[in-house]
Amino acid sequence: MMVEMMAARRESARAMELLAQAIGGFARGGHGGNGGNGGGARGPEGPYSYQDFLKTHPPTFTLLAEPLNAEHWLRILEHKFLLLTVTNEQKVHFVAQQLLGSASAWWDTFNAMQQPDHRVTWQEFTAAFREFYIPIGVLNRKLTEFLDLRQGSMSVMDYVNESNHLS
Incomplete structure (x- = not known):
């Protein structure tokens, strides 16, 4: 009996996996679970274009x-990048297009300060972005709030939500 239940669960899990692949193929404009390439199975797709992003x-x-x-x-944006196969260089180019107003001016200035042949990496972008837009004082204040957080009269769900918000 237990063996049959385990086999049924594996079969159900495999069916769900195939369904997810099929949905993914349709979402990318394909016609089924093969990634929309019209042929057999293939590996991860990519790299994707800015339009895909x-x-x-x-x-x-x-x-x-x-x-x-x-x-x-x-x-x-990091979650969006998990949906696509993009290089770190593409991440920088794609995200730069999402900066508006003074944020775009910040990026132009940051980029102009680099060596002419230097390509800013994703790690450099995120570090510089955080340094400029999230002052260390704010981080310290939020860290203190997180460390001082107590459930008190909050429901467990409210406490978890507040903890997640501060982390």
């Missing part, structure tokens, strides 16, 4: 009153 509806960034929104913006 835009189809994930990435947010734009403008200077905001709340500095931690900058960190939230970066997290969202």
